[in-house]
Amino acid sequence: MVKxxxxxxxxxxxxxGQRHAREIESARAIARALGVERHLEIPIDLxxxxxxxxxxxxxxxxxxxxxxAEIPSTYVPARNTVFLSLALAWAExxxxxxxxxxxxxxxxxxxxxxxxxxxxxxxxxxxxxTRAGVEGAKFRVHAPLIALTKSQIIRRGLELGLDYxxxxxxxxxxxxxxxxxxxxxxxxxxxxxxxxGMADPLLLR
Amino acid sequence: MVKxxxxxxxxxxxxxGQRHAREIESARAIARALGVERHLEIPIDLxxxxxxxxxxxxxxxxxxxxxxAEIPSTYVPARNTVFLSLALAWAExxxxxxxxxxxxxxxxxxxxxxxxxxxxxxxxxxxxxTRAGVEGAKFRVHAPLIALTKSQIIRRGLELGLDYxxxxxxxxxxxxxxxxxxxxxxxxxxxxxxxxGMADPLLLR
Numbered sequence: 001m002v003k004x005x006x007x008x009x010x011x012x013x014x015x016x017g018q019r020h021a022r023e024i025e026s027a028r029a030i031a032r033a034l035g036v037e038r039h040l041e042i043p044i045d046l047x048x049x050x051x052x053x054x055x056x057x058x059x060x061x062x063x064x065x066x067x068x069a070e071i072p073s074t075y076v077p078a079r080n081t082v083f084l085s086l087a088l089a090w091a092e093x094x095x096x097x098x099x100x101x102x103x104x105x106x107x108x109x110x111x112x113x114x115x116x117x118x119x120x121x122x123x124x125x126x127x128x129x130t131r132a133g134v135e136g137a138k139f140r141v142h143a144p145l146i147a148l149t150k151s152q153i154i155r156r157g158l159e160l161g162l163d164y165x166x167x168x169x170x171x172x173x174x175x176x177x178x179x180x181x182x183x184x185x186x187x188x189x190x191x192x193x194x195x196x197g198m199a200d201p202l203l204l205r
Numbered sequence: 206m207v208k209x210x211x212x213x214x215x216x217x218x219x220x221x222g223q224r225h226a227r228e229i230e231s232a233r234a235i236a237r238a239l240g241v242e243r244h245l246e247i248p249i250d251l252x253x254x255x256x257x258x259x260x261x262x263x264x265x266x267x268x269x270x271x272x273x274a275e276i277p278s279t280y281v282p283a284r285n286t287v288f289l290s291l292a293l294a295w296a297e298x299x300x301x302x303x304x305x306x307x308x309x310x311x312x313x314x315x316x317x318x319x320x321x322x323x324x325x326x327x328x329x330x331x332x333x334x335t336r337a338g339v340e341g342a343k344f345r346v347h348a349p350l351i352a353l354t355k356s357q358i359i360r361r362g363l364e365l366g367l368d369y370x371x372x373x374x375x376x377x378x379x380x381x382x383x384x385x386x387x388x389x390x391x392x393x394x395x396x397x398x399x400x401x402g403m404a405d406p407l408l409l410r
Contacts, residue, residue: 044249049291051298071336078294081334085290086254089283093256112339121330127325129286131276134317 001093001099001144004160010094012087015054016079017047018088022177026168033166042086052076058173062182063159066191071110072184074171080113084141085121091139092130107192110183119143121188150192158198165201179203206349207305209365214250217292221284222260227382230318231373238371247291257281259280263377268388271334271396276315277389279376285318287348289327296344297337304331305347312355312388324348355397363403371407383409 003009008130011034012094013027024041047055053073054060061072084121087099103114119141126139133139145153157164168178169189179186179202193200208214216239218232231245236244252260258278259265266277285308288392292304308319317323324346331344338344350358362369373396375384384391398405 003275006318029344040252040253046294048247049295051294075336075338076294076329078290078334081213081290081330082287082294085283085368089256089281089287090254091252092282093254112336113334115333118330118333121333125286125323125326126283128323129318130284131280131282134276142296156258161395172252188290201218 001156001160002098002142002188003034007098009034010090010096011036012083012090013039013041014083014086015043016076017045018065018083019054019056020062020168020171020173022170023168025177026166029166030179033163040090044082044086046076046079046082049077052079053103054171060183062180063186064187066107066109066184066187067133069110071112074184075111078113080111080118081122088122088126088130088139092132095132097132097137098140098142099158100144102145103143104145104148104153106147107188109188114146116143116146119146149195150188151195154192154196154198159194166191167202206361206365207303207347208239211253212303212305214239215295215301216241216244217288218244219248219288220246220248220293221281222250223281224259224262224265225373225376225378227375227378228373230382231371234371238368245295247388249280249287249291251284251287254282258282259376265388268369268387269392270390271312271314271392274315276317276397279314279389280316283318283320285316285323286327293331293344295333295337300337302337302342303345303347307350309350309353309355309358310376311352312393314393319351321348321351324351349358354400355393356400359397359403363401368406 011031013024015024038196050056052075054076064072084101091099105115106126108114123139123141127133169185171183171185210323216236218254220229254283255261257280265279269277296304310320313319328344328346332338375392376388377385
């Protein structure tokens with residue numbers, strides 16, 4: 001979406017000890033397909049911090065009611081704050097002013113750091129936290145997916161020519177990378193493809 | 206200072222590729238001396254992000270006028286945002302609510318992320334960024350040194366029995382760990398000891 005708006009792209013991937021490290025290969029393939037100028041991968045082991053089933057060997061919730069108000073154990077403490085702080089550091093070093101994050105606050109698991117209030121608070125912080133901000137630069141944190149349903153996201157991606165066969169959503173893939181089909185992330189993805197009336201290319205393999 | 210207030214202590218050290226990695230040994234020695242419950246060291250290589258003489262082989266400024274309004278090249282993009290985001294993640298996982306950071310906004314190099322406005326903004330962000338915050342927990346970010354002069358900090362440490370021989374300030378120590386004496390950090394430290402009327406034990410060796 002931001003490429004279509006004319007932005008030059010630098011992609012940041014964080015290897016944080018996620019059990020679905022498979023997504024890092026997808027990030028590389030997508031970065032290549034989009035022709036990004038740079039793709040920076042930063043390792044930071046959040047398993048040492050703990051507090052999440054995504055960074056431990058605890059099982060992830062399966063077949064959960066997606067309408068539940070409970071925040072599931074796949075929540076990773078302050079993860080998007082860590083991600084955005086690294087993105088802000090890199091943006092400042094690159095003299096970029098626009099940071100883009102793919103969070104969604106509609107078809108999601110209720111994670112607090114996917115909501116508009118969090119994004120706005122981080123944007124305010126960025127102005128105070130950086131030399132560039134103090135010198136008058138205005139950092140913007142874009143979250144173009146935040147208010148779209150999963151099916152709207154899928155349709156928009158297809159319009160833009162994205163190959164969903166390159167993507168990965170599952171929290172707990174098999175050793176050959178196949179989605180489990182029962183975690184929150186698989187269920188949200190399946191519902192999105194169903195509502196969009198499309199087949200998921202990952203399931204056609 | 207927070208130990209004297211009765212807090213149990215968990216210490217976080219970030220190995221971020223700083224040229225003065227010598228400070229990590231000091232952090233270990235001080236954590237041991239204080240009897241912290243846990244000392245977590247997290248490696249995250251900010252050299253990949255760049256934008257600072259502290260994370261590169263560029264020389265650090267020497268003999269700088271400390272009254273200058275310019276933010277020097279030793280500023281590391283968004284460093285304290287990265288540090289506090291990791292501290293917030295660990296605090297949430299530990300079910301701790303109090304985060305303490307040793308920034309100072311009086312005898313310092315003008316870094317934006319050492320100022321009260323930044324600390325307050327991060328505290329507001331913490332409430333929005335975390336599951337604990339959404340569930341009503343109140344994270345506090347304490348910066349007990351922020352409004353003290355360097356000489357007041359030194360006197361307070363001595364009152365509390367701190368051995369300044371364990372500490373490290375220099376941005377560019379020699380290979381055997383001796384301070385250079387000319388970087389901002391050495392100059393601020395020397396001025397602090399002089400104003401406190403004390404000798405710096407690091408210089409007596």
